[in-house]
Amino acid sequence: MLGAMLQETDSETSRxxxxxxxxxxxEPGANRxxxxxxxxxxxxxxxxxxxxxPLLVLAGAGxxxxxxxxxxxxxxxxxxxxxxxxILAITFTNKAANEMRERVGALVGRSVRAMWVTTFHSACAxxxxxxxxxxxxxRGFTIYDESDSLRMLKRCMEELHVDPKRYPPRAxxxxxxGAKNQLVDASAYAAAQGSIFEETAAEVYALYEKRMLEANAxxxxxxxxxxxxxxxxxxxxRERWRRTFRHVLVDEYQDTxxxxxxxxxxxxxxxxxxxxxxxxxxxxxGFRHADIRNILxxxxxxxEAEVVKLEQNYRSTQTILSAANAVxxxxxxxxxxxxxxxxxxxxxxxxxxxxxxxxEARWVAAExxxxxxxxxxxxxxxxxxxxxxxxxxxxxxxxxxxxxxYQVIGGTxxxxxxxxxxxxxxxxxxxxxxxxxxxxxxxxxxxxxxxKTSQGRLAAHANTTGLPIWEVAGRAExxxxxxxxxxxxxxxxxxxxxxxRAQADSAPVASLLEAxxxxxxxxxxxxxxxxxxxxxxxxxxxxLVGVAGEFDVNRELEGGGDVSPLEEFLQQISLYxxxxxxxxxxxxxxxxxxxxxxxxxxxxxVIGCEDGAFPHMRALEEGGExxxxxxxxxxxxxxxxxxxxxxxRERRLFGRxxxxxxxxxxxxxxxxxTERHSSAPGAGTAWEAETFxxxxxxxxxxxxLRTGDDVVHAxxxxxVVTAVxxxxxxxxxxxxxxxxxxxxxxxxxxxxx
DNA sequence: TCTTCGCGGTATGGC
DNA sequence: ACCGCGAAGA
Numbered sequence: 001m002l003g004a005m006l007q008e009t010d011s012e013t014s015r016x017x018x019x020x021x022x023x024x025x026x027e028p029g030a031n032r033x034x035x036x037x038x039x040x041x042x043x044x045x046x047x048x049x050x051x052x053x054p055l056l057v058l059a060g061a062g063x064x065x066x067x068x069x070x071x072x073x074x075x076x077x078x079x080x081x082x083x084x085x086x087i088l089a090i091t092f093t094n095k096a097a098n099e100m101r102e103r104v105g106a107l108v109g110r111s112v113r114a115m116w117v118t119t120f121h122s123a124c125a126x127x128x129x130x131x132x133x134x135x136x137x138x139r140g141f142t143i144y145d146e147s148d149s150l151r152m153l154k155r156c157m158e159e160l161h162v163d164p165k166r167y168p169p170r171a172x173x174x175x176x177x178g179a180k181n182q183l184v185d186a187s188a189y190a191a192a193q194g195s196i197f198e199e200t201a202a203e204v205y206a207l208y209e210k211r212m213l214e215a216n217a218x219x220x221x222x223x224x225x226x227x228x229x230x231x232x233x234x235x236x237x238r239e240r241w242r243r244t245f246r247h248v249l250v251d252e253y254q255d256t257x258x259x260x261x262x263x264x265x266x267x268x269x270x271x272x273x274x275x276x277x278x279x280x281x282x283x284x285x286g287f288r289h290a291d292i293r294n295i296l297x298x299x300x301x302x303x304e305a306e307v308v309k310l311e312q313n314y315r316s317t318q319t320i321l322s323a324a325n326a327v328x329x330x331x332x333x334x335x336x337x338x339x340x341x342x343x344x345x346x347x348x349x350x351x352x353x354x355x356x357x358x359x360e361a362r363w364v365a366a367e368x369x370x371x372x373x374x375x376x377x378x379x380x381x382x383x384x385x386x387x388x389x390x391x392x393x394x395x396x397x398x399x400x401x402x403x404x405x406y407q408v409i410g411g412t413x414x415x416x417x418x419x420x421x422x423x424x425x426x427x428x429x430x431x432x433x434x435x436x437x438x439x440x441x442x443x444x445x446x447x448x449x450x451x452k453t454s455q456g457r458l459a460a461h462a463n464t465t466g467l468p469i470w471e472v473a474g475r476a477e478x479x480x481x482x483x484x485x486x487x488x489x490x491x492x493x494x495x496x497x498x499x500x501r502a503q504a505d506s507a508p509v510a511s512l513l514e515a516x517x518x519x520x521x522x523x524x525x526x527x528x529x530x531x532x533x534x535x536x537x538x539x540x541x542x543x544l545v546g547v548a549g550e551f552d553v554n555r556e557l558e559g560g561g562d563v564s565p566l567e568e569f570l571q572q573i574s575l576y577x578x579x580x581x582x583x584x585x586x587x588x589x590x591x592x593x594x595x596x597x598x599x600x601x602x603x604x605x606v607i608g609c610e611d612g613a614f615p616h617m618r619a620l621e622e623g624g625e626x627x628x629x630x631x632x633x634x635x636x637x638x639x640x641x642x643x644x645x646x647x648x649r650e651r652r653l654f655g656r657x658x659x660x661x662x663x664x665x666x667x668x669x670x671x672x673x674t675e676r677h678s679s680a681p682g683a684g685t686a687w688e689a690e691t692f693x694x695x696x697x698x699x700x701x702x703x704x705l706r707t708g709d710d711v712v713h714a715x716x717x718x719x720v721v722t723a724v725x726x727x728x729x730x731x732x733x734x735x736x737x738x739x740x741x742x743x744x745x746x747x748x749x750x751x752x753x
Numbered sequence: 754t755c756t757t758c759g760c761g762g763t764a765t766g767g768c
Numbered sequence: 769a770c771c772g773c774g775a776a777g778a
Contacts, residue, residue, distance in 0.1 A: 287767085388765055594766045
């Protein structure tokens with residue numbers, strides 16, 4: 001059995017609890033430490049046993065990095081090098097943090113509760129709750145998600161009369177976000193302005209910062225930046241956290257940005273106990289301003305650092321690893337390394353070209369069905385990855401028709417639904433009376449006769465007086481220009497909410513939420529709609545109450561901190577994206593390639609492998625080919641045994657059919673590791689697979705073009721065919737500029753001469 | 754002030 | 769194909 005040969009790798013959580021000393025860490029430390037090292041390979045052991053000072057673990061895909069992290073934490077405790085409360089372990093996603101917490105818990109028992117095992121963002125939020133006041137925020141600050149912060153940004157642009165047509169708010173925000181992650185504040189940014197666009201962005205940046213502070217709100221970037229600010233500005237704060245976290249461990253270090261790097265530096269520069277684990281080949285968050293230089297330059301930044309390389313892979317077959325290596329080796333921004341495994345051989349990669357996304361979806365569904373029937377492959381061992389969320393739709397429809405249960409990770413999020421956001425806005429306003437965006441969201445929802453004009457007057461008054469918006473609402477009669485009817489409506493709303501605020505400190509979150517939904521008449525308004533949609537929305541709110549109830553119970557058990565339950569609840573869910581949630585036990589898993597990082601599946605399909613989709617056009621325009629290639633590497637290395645990649649000749653985008661060429665990454669796979677299939681062009685729905693072992697030659701169906709033919713292209717002129725590829729693709733080298741271009745033989749304005 | 758209709762932008766990726 | 773926003777009408 002293949003499985004028996006595999007050492008436990010990253011995403012298998014269940015087995016860890018069965019080994020070592022489970023939840024009973026009562027034996028002497030030396031024995032415990034010994035046992036922790038027992039089934040590690042040499043470099044893994046070296047990393048776990050590392051003493052004081054910086055440590056870089058270069059961990060290739062599937063090389064057991066989570067194992068090294070969790071065992072090192074346990075080892076630090078067992079040898080007495082650290083107490084549980086001195087550990088800060090950081091990951092990038094909540095999911096990864098939960099998994100790490102679980103696995104550490106399995107090794108060390110309940111002392112995991114004293115550790116901070118969490119994401120960068122929630123660690124920062126926790127630290128800021130204690131020290132935000134020094135920066136002019138109050139501890140009940142609200143965390144704005146993307147849409148909230150974009151709202152705020154739009155308001156600022158309006159106020160400055162910046163035309164959103166000429167300056168798209170998203171572009172401005174990305175500019176601001178980039179500056180923040182480089183720790184460039186508004187005035188420094190303004191001082192360095194160049195183009196008119198940047199000048200405009202600088203102006204918006206400054207006002208945005210001001211209004212965010214007044215609203216006592218932080219966006220995701222602020223959480224990092226403000227924490228860095230607090231640590232840099234206040235010796236006392238810095239010393240306190242340095243003393244607290246004697247050992248800092250960071251997972252996925254290749255995804256850190258400059259602010260995060262600075263944060264780690266501030267926390268660890270004194271004792272130097274920083275362990276980072278990462279793999280530059282899996283750096284795929286450049287768009288979030290991650291800086292791959294952080295991992296590439298680690299030894300330069302921390303000169304005494306010890307470096308350990310983990311290159312033995314315990315996950316995939318040699319075929320899959322060879323394919324992954326072949327792709328990623330084309331990148332320049334990397335250290336030389338090569339994954340290897342004791343599992344030689346393996347099935348070849350299956351590459352399939354299909355007519356369009358519908359055929360692709362049917363092909364995938366049918367293949368999953370076949371694997372289940374013929375090879376006994378379980379659905380929960382199958383995952384389908386795609387580059388963009390939009391690609392899941394057609395596949396979902398098809399899986400439903402095939403009656404194949406599936407679950408989608410990520411994508412449309414529960415917490416982004418309007419009604420859920422409304423409910424949360426009510427709660428936010430209770431905690432943070434200055435929260436303008438939440439106020440604007442709910443003041444007239446349900447309708448209370450407080451329209452746009454009145455809202456504008458309230459906001460303007462808050463801005464000019466500097467009073468929290470809630471204060472302004474409480475003194476509506478003082479707001480210039482507000483009509484009598486509006487004053488009455490605002491006052492009533494204010495009164496209702498004041499009543500709810502009075503309960504906020506003591507009541508469990510669930511009952512508070514229920515009271516909010518009732519007394520605000522929100523549920524009543526939904527019921528009055530009498531539509532299926534409204535019913536669904538009410539159900540979602542019920543689910544949110546359920547989430548709150550769960551939170552209350554957990555808090556009861558764990559005896560929450562010094563923060564009010566409501567504050568803690570809000571913080572938790574504002575940093576919460578779609579977790580695996582109710583992970584379905586017998587379903588196929590669908591997700592983006594980005595979401596797939598850190599996971600593994602027996603059988604993996606990567607769909608939509610077309611140039612322009614993957615690598616994505618936009619990424620290529622931004623010079624991100626290497627990052628896209630790394631994403632491909634991530635996708636390939638998720639597979640344990642079987643890997644499929646598919647692309648389509650045509651795909652609908654914005655309702656428009658686009659013609660595609662296969663992804664350049666497909667061509668980078670060594671032919672001897674792959675098998676190609678192609679559906680007959682023009683066969684419509686009833687296609688028949690033709691199989692061609694080894695790829696490239698002679699699959700071209702209709703066109704008579706062959707390698708070596710001289711051709712003329714309507715705009716590129718004379719050229720010669722250098723290769724013929726599946727799907728009617730010919731590669732032509734043109735004499736005009738000497739460049740090679742891929743063309744669709746059927747559609748390109750090209751003829752033989 | 755609220756509702757409806759139609760247009761246009763949108764859909765790389767996520768804490 | 770879908771959602772959000774603005775214009776126009778009730």
